[in-house]
Amino acid sequence: MKGNLLYEGKAKQVFEVEGSDDQLVLSYKNDATAFNGKKKASFTGKGKYNNLITAKVFEYLKDKGVNSHFIRALNDTEQLVERTTIIPVEVVVRNIAAGSITRRLGIAEKTVFTPPLVELYYKKDELGDPIINDAHAFLLTDVTEQELQQIKSMALAVNTQLQVFFEDIGLTIADFKLEFGRNKNGEIILSDEISPDTCRLWDVNTGEKMDKDVFREDLGDLLSVYDNILNRLEAVK
Ligand code: U5P
Known part of the structure; x- marks a missing residue:
């Protein structure tokens, strides 16, 4: 296969x-x-x-x-x-301030964004995935204005669902990253992964970080945190 x-x-x-x-x-x-x-x-x-x-x-x-x-x-x-061809734009949705936005804009960690923020980053390792705006996305990729609107509204729809999905297992989703691709019919398709590597997830009760920040910030045993998330999901979903 x-x-x-x-x-x-x-x-x-x-x-x-x-x-x-x-x-x-x-x-x-x-x-x-x-x-x-x-x-x-x-x-x-x-x-x-x-x-x-x-x-x-x-x-x-x-x-x-x-x-x-x-x-x-x-x-x-x-x-x-x-099979899709990935569009080289990373779409980040932020519900609560954490990570790069706190450093880039001096926003206090845990500031709540209402409505959520949608950001675009150019997916290019050599450049360190810089943040870009819509005009840059049109310059750098083949997405149209209409498709970018579709991507942003899909990202917000995913956010609405993920908030409930993770709330059900006692986690708050602070932010996450999505990627979109184009299938053989030219349609825009949500692609890549949605995992604790690509989301910030905080325990609702303790505030404990339960995602890749455990690795980024040397906070403890990454595998036991990921195991905990899978166990919570298997218990309810
Ligand atoms: N993120 C990724 N991959 C990247 C950059 C960021 O998955 O290459 C995710 C982080 O895990 C976080 C969100 O959930 O996007 C925002 O990351 P940051 O811009 O605060 O680093």
């Missing part, structure tokens, strides 16, 4: 599917990187958590009418997805 390796990123490998032009296999790696690859480590088992957590998130979103590239999990570390 799994064909040639097409691409290897920091967190995943992308394989062709033998005999299919419109599907891919994503294989989640155990590697963790932060600060644009300056900090690196490997955690045995991390790929499994991100694969299985992403599968649960995309299944939930589908149930709520938000489609994505996700088709099904194949095993602990791999999932079958619709």
Whole structure:
């Protein structure tokens, strides 16, 4: 089933599917990187958590009418997805201030954004994924004005669903990153992953950070935090 390796990123490998032009296999790696690859480590088992957590998130979103590239999990570390060409724009939605926005704009951590903020970043490792505006997105990619509006409204729709999804397991979603791709029909499709690597998740009761910030900030054992999230999800979803 799994064909040639097409691409290897920091967190995943992308394989062709033998005999299919419109599907891919994503294989989640155990590697963790932060600060644009300056900090690196490997955690045995991390790929499994991100694969299985992403599968649960995309299944939930589908149930709520938000489609994505996700088709099904194949095993602990791999999932079958619709083939898309990724648009090199990372879309970040922020409900509560944390991370780069506190440093860039001097906004106090935990400031609540009502309505949520939607930001665009140019997905380009060599440049450190700089923040961009709509005009830059049109210059740098083939997205149209209408498609960018669609991407932003999908990002906000995903946010509405994710807030409930994580609230149900006692977590607040402070912010997260999405990627979109284009399928063979030219349609914009929610792609990539939604996992504790790409979201900031805080325990509702204790405020404890339960995401990749544990690695970024050396706060403790990353795997036990990811295991805790998967256990909470398996208990309710
Ligand atoms: N994020 C990613 N990948 C990136 C950059 C950011 O997944 O390359 C996610 C972070 O995990 C966080 C949100 O949930 O986007 C905002 O990150 P930051 O801009 O505060 O670093």
